[in-house]
Amino acid sequence: MVRKKKMSTAELLIDNLKLNIGNITSLIESKGADAFGDDNLLSGEEIEDYSLEFLELFVGILHTQDLVSDKSNKESHEYKALISFFNNCSEEIQIRGGTMDLFVSYMHFLQTSLIEGLHDDTSMTMSQYREVLLMMASLFNDMTLNVFEIYLGEKEFTIKAQQEELLQTSTPITEIWDGVLTLPIIGSLDSSRTMVVMEKLLQKIESERSRMVVIDVTGVMTIDSQVAHHLIQMMRAVKLMGATPIITGIRPEIARALTNLNIDLGDVVTRATLSEGLKEAFRYLNVTVSTKD
């Protein structure tokens, strides 16, 4: 008597997928079209390609899966390929304006479709069903987590880049005349911003050999002891470089706050407006600006 070799759960699952491939594919495609087709996030052809590629990679991963111990070989090429597939797919959807929620619900749908495909399979025992369900839950959880990690990393990177860009554009240091730099400060000065502004300012003084620095604080609406301290620190550093700082545009409320905080700007040249500050800088440099008669 020839005894038929007992098939493993993974092999049974692969067989089941092969038998129902038509139904599963059309189900996945129709859901994909509902999710991504309405907003033109993916074309019909792309949805079809992605669905087939997913099934192909999924079958590939079943070959490396030990369902009994529920240990997936995360170092295998098949596993990495499936992760890469989901990452690329989610990236593509997001670039085209899709949301992460949409993509994750689509991933859940893929999982549900595969499970539903097993419904009519009578060759599996209860314990084999359990193995399959556990394996799918574990695999799809891993994939979802991975996609989210990539998504959050991208978001963090974007936020950092935007913050850096904002810092760069919020400190425009301009050489308005030979040896005269102007720095308008808008908003508040916290420690990290002071560091960036000071670093840029000192480097500019060195590279341009600037003798005068006009710092305009018209755009500073409020001041506390920490901001005042940063401002004084900046003045001191400018002086140490051998340049002369001039502060302009101190608002009445800022002047009042500085007095209340007992902050002495005695050894710093101050002027009411930026133009007054520039005139003072020109006077220091013996530059005369006059109108032509």
Next chain:
Amino acid sequence: MQGIHLTILSRQCVLLEPGLSLDPAHPEQYADDIIAFLQKNQSKGLLYDLKNIALIDQTYYEWLKYLTTLCKLNNTQVIVIDMQPSAAFGLSCFINETPPFKTALNIETARQSFSQD
């Protein structure tokens, strides 16, 4: 003079360039030689060149203050020149006073400021 190089720039102006072997923790060892040099040349100004000093710590700052006080007794003005951005940044973070020495961008501006005084 080990650790210090002195150059006469003009009749009344001397340039001091610190060397790598300068020990700011023991300023006394340089005092006699510097004062003797300044007196010999009747110098009214000492330009201290910091272009090779990337960072100024408390010890180095104390040395600069010591030198300024010493020179003042000899009626010589100290002007620190060519301070690096990193040094200015670091120094401004830990001092809470106006330094006793004057500062200038370079030799030219220091000499201008010296002649104006």
